[in-house]
Amino acid sequence: MILPLDIILLIFLVIAAVVALKLRDLLGAAMVFSTYGFLICLIWAEMGAVDVAFTEATVGAGISGALMIATIFKTARKSSD
Template structure:
């Protein structure tokens, strides 16, 4: 691993994860989860797991986000409270 890059990316990861579960707007939460997937794909490429990195970028940041937005279009956007 590349230690400084690893530390910065993991710090951002924790911040984005907490933001994604805290924010009220569900569309914003989904976009934050997509950003989370993209940052963790960077972490994996930097940890020499390139195959896992590009699978996560395609499946995690791409397909899962599309599924979630499609679900949100059929349900409510706002979280209660």
């Protein structure tokens, strides 16, 4: 555990979470959500849980973003609420 790195990652994590929720543009939100997954992956790797970090890197930061973008292209791009 490196405390300054932890704090930086957690700050970015909170920013990414809020931005992903607040963005009206769903494509942008999907990209930010992938960033969120990647940040969680970094935090897990830094805590020593390498297997979990690997899964998060492939699923959270990788394929879920691709699936969300594929879905957004076939639906409306902006959120209506």
